[in-house]
Amino acid sequence: MADEQLRRVFPDLDLDGFWEDSEYAEATYGGGYPSDEVVVSVEAELEFRLPASYVALMRVRNGGMPRNTCCPAPSRTTWAEDHVALTAIMGIGREKECSLAGRSGSRFLIEEWGYPEIGVYFADCPSAGHDMIAFDYRECGPEGEPRVVHVDQEVDYRITVLAPDFVSFVQALRPESDYDYD
Template structure:
């Protein structure tokens, strides 16, 4: 999955999401803790840049969300690990959103949105099982945890990300 050279924002705040490259034993232990095999395309990306803030944060959405009529915005993508708050198995990771916020147990919550917890992005394993290739979905807490499919897989999700200017109505 080739990425543009400027895919990641490496500013100071972005580093709250970024860990060193995950080792095979760490990946295996996080997958065991979460109960799901992580998508190969996600693992490959995390081996090159383990979490962070994408410079192109907007993803088209097929239906309106509480964020916008035609898209969602990704704030940060969690890396594979447990040491940082914003990592998959960290204090603010996938289990936190299900246990503390009541998000549905559909898979792994891997990205947050700028709404401070009122919507999240997840790997949805309901159709493929815990070892399959999950869809990427948006879960909207403000709309009774409505689940909207954004992409059939992680690689397609990343390829669909667009700059904010694509949705700026004032331009």
């Protein structure tokens, strides 16, 4: 059932090729597939409704490392001139360290690292916490469909819009080799 729902949301997504298999990713980001109760309780804790497309993807595989880890950016970031990179997408839950409500999840990034309270931080970057990717609810409110943004701690938490929604963000992801300038 989850596969059918995901194929409707992401008709062109290669489900078999989207995720990189990794014991580290499973131990750090993944977790059991989130029940309705877990989704509702994490949303209540974070005080934001998660995008239905993100929930659908997490119900097929609850967090981990995508194969395509680069997203085009409209302007220069501290990572690159024309894109950002991500390490992993956090799963929905509390048990894994880097799940949305885990020990190093979204609230931790806001409360301990000083990230702006714009929504939910759901993906980390290779900079070890110096930039993150978030659902930005500032324009739509906590029940709306958030934009996906890059937040760069190294430049006074500069916010760069990457995509108007999670579906567009996933569709924009490219392999690192697309940005190999050597």
